[in-house]
Amino acid sequence: MKLLEVTGLGVFYGDLQALFDIGVAVEAGQAVALIGANGAGKTTFLKSVAGLLASKRGRIVFDGQEIGGLPAERVAHLGLALVPEGRQLFQNMTIEENLIMGGYTGRKGYWTLARVYALFPSIARRGGEMPFVLSGGEQQMVAIGRALMANPRLLLADEISQGLAPVVVDQIYKAFPAIRAEGTSIIVVEQEVRRAAAASDYTYCMLKGRVTLEGRSNELSFDALSRAYFGT
Amino acid sequence: MDWVGLIINGLCLGGLYGMLGVGLALVTGVMRFVNISHGEFIVMAAFLGVFASLQVPGINPLWLIVPVAIVFFFVGYGVQAVLFNKVVTAPDFLAPILLTFGFSIVLQNVMFEAFGTNVRSLTAGGLARESISVGGISIGVLPLITLGLAILFFVVLQLVIARTAFGRAVRATADNRDVARLMGVRPTRIFNITMGLSLALAAVAGMLLAMRATFTPFSGLSNLLVAFEVIVIGGFGSFWGALLGGFLLGLAQLIGLHFDPDAGIFYVHLAFFAVVLFRPQGLMGIKLP
Amino acid sequence: MKALIALLVCAAIAAAAGLLAPVYDWAGGLRFASEMFLYLAMAQMWNLLAGYAGLLCMGQQMFIGLGTYCLFYTSLQLHVSPYWAMPVSFVFCGLMAALAALFMFRLRLVYFAIGTWVLSDMIASFISRTPELGGASGYQLSDVLPLINFDWFDEVIFWIAAAIAFATVWGAYALMRSSVGLGLMSIRDNDLAASSLGVDVWTNRFIVFVIAGAGCGLAGAVYFTAQLAMGPAQAFDPNWVVAMLFITIVGGIGTLEGPILGTAIYFALREVFTNVLGLSGAWYLIALGGAAMVVMLYAPNGLWPVVRDRFNIRGLSVRRQPPKSLLAQPAE
Numbered sequence: 063m064k065l066l067e068v069t070g071l072g073v074f075y076g077d078l079q080a081l082f083d084i085g086v087a088v089e090a091g092q093a094v095a096l097i098g099a100n101g102a103g104k105t106t107f108l109k110s111v112a113g114l115l116a117s118k119r120g121r122i123v124f125d126g127q128e129i130g131g132l133p134a135e136r137v138a139h140l141g142l143a144l145v146p147e148g149r150q151l152f153q154n155m156t157i158e159e160n161l162i163m164g165g166y167t168g169r170k171g172y173w174t175l176a177r178v179y180a181l182f183p184s185i186a187r188r189g190g191e192m193p194f195v196l197s198g199g200e201q202q203m204v205a206i207g208r209a210l211m212a213n214p215r216l217l218l219a220d221e222i223s224q225g226l227a228p229v230v231v232d233q234i235y236k237a238f239p240a241i242r243a244e245g246t247s248i249i250v251v252e253q254e255v256r257r258a259a260a261a262s263d264y265t266y267c268m269l270k271g272r273v274t275l276e277g278r279s280n281e282l283s284f285d286a287l288s289r290a291y292f293g294t
Numbered sequence: 295m296d297w298v299g300l301i302i303n304g305l306c307l308g309g310l311y312g313m314l315g316v317g318l319a320l321v322t323g324v325m326r327f328v329n330i331s332h333g334e335f336i337v338m339a340a341f342l343g344v345f346a347s348l349q350v351p352g353i354n355p356l357w358l359i360v361p362v363a364i365v366f367f368f369v370g371y372g373v374q375a376v377l378f379n380k381v382v383t384a385p386d387f388l389a390p391i392l393l394t395f396g397f398s399i400v401l402q403n404v405m406f407e408a409f410g411t412n413v414r415s416l417t418a419g420g421l422a423r424e425s426i427s428v429g430g431i432s433i434g435v436l437p438l439i440t441l442g443l444a445i446l447f448f449v450v451l452q453l454v455i456a457r458t459a460f461g462r463a464v465r466a467t468a469d470n471r472d473v474a475r476l477m478g479v480r481p482t483r484i485f486n487i488t489m490g491l492s493l494a495l496a497a498v499a500g501m502l503l504a505m506r507a508t509f510t511p512f513s514g515l516s517n518l519l520v521a522f523e524v525i526v527i528g529g530f531g532s533f534w535g536a537l538l539g540g541f542l543l544g545l546a547q548l549i550g551l552h553f554d555p556d557a558g559i560f561y562v563h564l565a566f567f568a569v570v571l572f573r574p575q576g577l578m579g580i581k582l583p
Numbered sequence: 584m585k586a587l588i589a590l591l592v593c594a595a596i597a598a599a600a601g602l603l604a605p606v607y608d609w610a611g612g613l614r615f616a617s618e619m620f621l622y623l624a625m626a627q628m629w630n631l632l633a634g635y636a637g638l639l640c641m642g643q644q645m646f647i648g649l650g651t652y653c654l655f656y657t658s659l660q661l662h663v664s665p666y667w668a669m670p671v672s673f674v675f676c677g678l679m680a681a682l683a684a685l686f687m688f689r690l691r692l693v694y695f696a697i698g699t700w701v702l703s704d705m706i707a708s709f710i711s712r713t714p715e716l717g718g719a720s721g722y723q724l725s726d727v728l729p730l731i732n733f734d735w736f737d738e739v740i741f742w743i744a745a746a747i748a749f750a751t752v753w754g755a756y757a758l759m760r761s762s763v764g765l766g767l768m769s770i771r772d773n774d775l776a777a778s779s780l781g782v783d784v785w786t787n788r789f790i791v792f793v794i795a796g797a798g799c800g801l802a803g804a805v806y807f808t809a810q811l812a813m814g815p816a817q818a819f820d821p822n823w824v825v826a827m828l829f830i831t832i833v834g835g836i837g838t839l840e841g842p843i844l845g846t847a848i849y850f851a852l853r854e855v856f857t858n859v860l861g862l863s864g865a866w867y868l869i870a871l872g873g874a875a876m877v878v879m880l881y882a883p884n885g886l887w888p889v890v891r892d893r894f895n896i897r898g899l900s901v902r903r904q905p906p907k908s909l910l911a912q913p914a915e
Contacts, residue, residue: 150470154465154469155462163462166459
């Protein structure tokens with residue numbers, strides 16, 4: 063049984079339809095990449111799976127349970143965590159409080175505060191500081207750590223390389239194997255095609271609200287990806 | 295001219311004003327709207343206190359503060375759940391202001407129909423007349439208790455917000471409602487509890503105000519204006535700023551009244567405008583939104 | 584063009600009513616109509632502020648009070664007929680609004696709203712305690728009564744009130760159709776974006792605030808002239824804003840027809856509650872507040888948009904239409 067199965071998903075912003083008939087599946091233990099240019103609908107997809115967007119059609123089945131009609135706060139309790147685009151740390155609390163906030167659902171599992179600090183040593187001794195003093199890369203690590211604190215079965219990572227230097231992004235992606243090893247599957251949304259392919263087993267490409275290509279990450283040719291990405 | 299006594303009494307009144315402000319500040323900070331009917335709840339709590347006091351004549355009204363506050367916690371929870379939650383998510387900033395304004399008109403006039411225009415007050419009995427002597431200065435006991443209660447509530451509120459899981463959830467919701475939801479926080483529950491706390495504080499302030507001075511069904515307006523002025527000059531988002539703001543206004547009020555006894559809350563308003571003109575970022579230096 | 588014709592027709596009807604009134608002794612009707620016109624004018628001003636300039640002024644009663652006091656003071660001190668004092672009121676309130684804007688504009692949104700309320704409370708309180716300004720009992724026009732021709736008093740007040748009402752509706756329409764109006768509407772929707780486009784937010788808001796202050800001051804002055812007496816409690820009564828707010832919200836904020844509809848509903852409700860049902864003023868206010876709440880919850884744009892969209896009426900819409908030549912071309 064698949065961990066996440068999305069079929070025929072259509073999402074609306076008012077009268078405007080943003081996603082058309084999306085079909086995505088994630089097996090337990092997999093890492094799936096979702097690539098596409100700006101405005102393709104990747105963030106809209108993640109937000110609707112996470113339960114932040116109410117206006118939708120189609121089915122979203124997570125761990126055998128239909129979650130399409132559930133609000134985000136309920137979905138979080140079921141073991142699905144979203145690392146939002148742009149980090150969006152809580153500015154009125156410290157790094158450590160942000161991480162603790164991630165554990166609000168009380169879900170038990172491998173990830174604790176200590177283990178999150180062990181995963182990202184750069185932020186280990188900075189728990190008492192406020193988010194705005196950290197660099198972009200460090201904030202991103204906190205955001206991921208915050209999501210891990212909920213011990214999710216599925217982690218949705220929205221554009222974690224955005225605005226960061228490649229060296230820093232490498233560091234963050236190095237944490238992925240450890241995350242997967244503890245039983246968390248991942249959907250990673252990326253604009254950078256090569257990095258996404260390298261970090262995942264399966265890739266979906268989106269354009270203008272539709273899935274234009276899917277396949278095993280190591281089997282997709284660069285040409286096919288370009289066409290699906292740009293729509294040429 | 296008993297300056298020291300005046301200052302101390304000013305601080306005690308200021309503590310009360312601070313409490314008025316912080317109740318309103320909770321709502322503005324977390325839910326981003328100003329509850330214009332806040333003043334009416336203060337007055338309703340005073341009426342409840344008078345009513346309850348008549349049922350149990352032997353007990354000093356001070357003991358009634360906690361029960362009344364608890365009642366108003368549930369009132370706040372209910373009003374938020376049934377009414378205010380419908381406008382909290384509105385993108386239009388006018389909607390909550392206008393809804394709560396309409397509500398305040400309704401509440402004032404319902405109270406008027408129910409209770410008439412007679413002025414009421416709560417007597418704290420003998421306690422109102424007692425004073426203690428500190429270093430040769432005579433200070434009223436009731437004002438001191440008021441100040442003590444104000445500081446106590448501030449400290450407790452501050453601890454709850456800063457140290458508890460609930461407090462963290464409140465801060466998260468105030469900062470970024472959607473991301474808080476991603477953590478599993480239910481915003482409506484947070485709003486309901488926050489409004490409950492806000493009105494509980496309003497109730498305490500209302501009871502204490504009733505012990506100091508008389509009130510009518512239309513006293514809500516001046517209480518709202520004071521509460522509002524406290525949070526503006528204290529600086530948006532700062533509870534201690536609200537307490538300091540309260541102190542400043544309390545002092546201004548009593549010093550003004552000393553020279554001009556019939557002024558009502560004129561000098562509070564004057565102090566408010568002085569701060570707005572010369573230090574628009576508020577006492578704690580936080581920029582007004 | 585259609586709007587202009589509609590307005591002229593209404594003007595003609597009102598003119599006819601005014602001329603026929605002394606013939607049929609419609610004095611009571613004239614007074615009622617005058618009151619309606621004045622409330623409409625004030626509501627249009629408040630609508631300009633809140634619905635178009637994004638300025639929620641909960642203290643607008645301050646200008647009604649200031650206008651009234653200016654008129655009574657001028658008329659009594661200079662011993663002139665109150666009609667001559669009316670333009671003085673208008674100008675005085677405009678100046679006061681300009682002055683108030685200088686520091687009130689530092690406050691944004693709801694802080695501005697309540698700040699103006701505070702200011703109004705202060706002014707009322709100060710006047711109340713100052714015997715030189717009439718103290719708590721205010722003024723009566725008794726000294727200048729001989730200067731007024733009472734045969735025509737109701738009619739003249741009616742004419743003035745009607746003129747003010749038409750001026751505000753027509754003026755608001757003209758303002759909104761001008762470039763100032765376009766600027767205002769962009770400010771209302773997103774003032775940050777507007778200012779980045781070069782719209783001078785402060786100046787546009789300032790213009791509207793001054794006009795609204797002057798307009799409300801004049802309307803208030805005329806209202807109390809008709810009463811021949813006033814006091815600080817009535818002139819600075821926060822219930823003025825309750826009325827303006829109710830009329831604007833229930834009618835339709837940000838539309839020009841809204842306040843017209845709202846005024847009709849306001850007075851209809853008042854007549855029903857006080858004359859038909861015989862209930863006290865408090866019940867009427869409860870109904871007003873309750874109605875405003877219901878509208879806010881279920882029809883936040885007011886009742887006029889519901890009517891307009893249902894029957895597709897353009898009315899006094901200030902929405903710009905693209906030129907007919909563009910509409911005829913096929914898209915892209």
